[in-house]
Amino acid sequence: GQNIDQPTEMTATEGAIVQINCTYQTSGFNGLFWYQQHAGEAPTFLSYNVLDGLEEKGRFSSFLSRSKGYSYLLLKELQMKDSASYLCATMDSNYQLIWGAGTKLIIKP
């Protein structure tokens, strides 16, 4: 079957660093996406990884290990506005996005 696991909720402090993990098992693999979703809003695209390694984009970085079925999203210099849910999604062999349930990130002052 297809499965994506990520923690339900995480808490971090403003200015700190947080790493949100995602493990997946899918039929085929055509890349992994991270989206940010603020409460009551639609998701916004953060990153796409299809090759192993780290992709850095400003304060956010995303890492992928295909052999381990593992990805993480790293957020640095956390700001209060980073409080949101972070959704991990993989694209399977049919090019369909399989979504995780999301990780709710709570930032405390």
Add this chain to the structure above:
Amino acid sequence: GAVVSQHPSRVICKSGTSVKIECRSLDFQATTMFWYRQFPKQSLMLMATSNEGSKATYEQGVEKDKFLINHASLTLSTLTVTSAHPEDSSFYICSARSGGVLETQYFGPGTRLLVL
């Protein structure tokens, strides 16, 4: 980045009525549009995929006669919830993709539907 709009943003209707939700790609041509539903604290659930000018492909368990999708142009897709019931109350989100299957999906702001 690409902009996708949805209208209305919120709708409240009586049970038994039909509701139409529009999804527009504002600055690009969307060859493919997706309709999702999200219940509180749950993951996005894909309802259907539509390509311009052809019939939508519905996910298993989604009633195509209840959720009518029309993708009449490269910038507009509509979802009509027919004979809505309280259990249809949810957050409906569309997304659009401009090119091939590996192109990023850009999401609309979502439509919150409440059926009384």
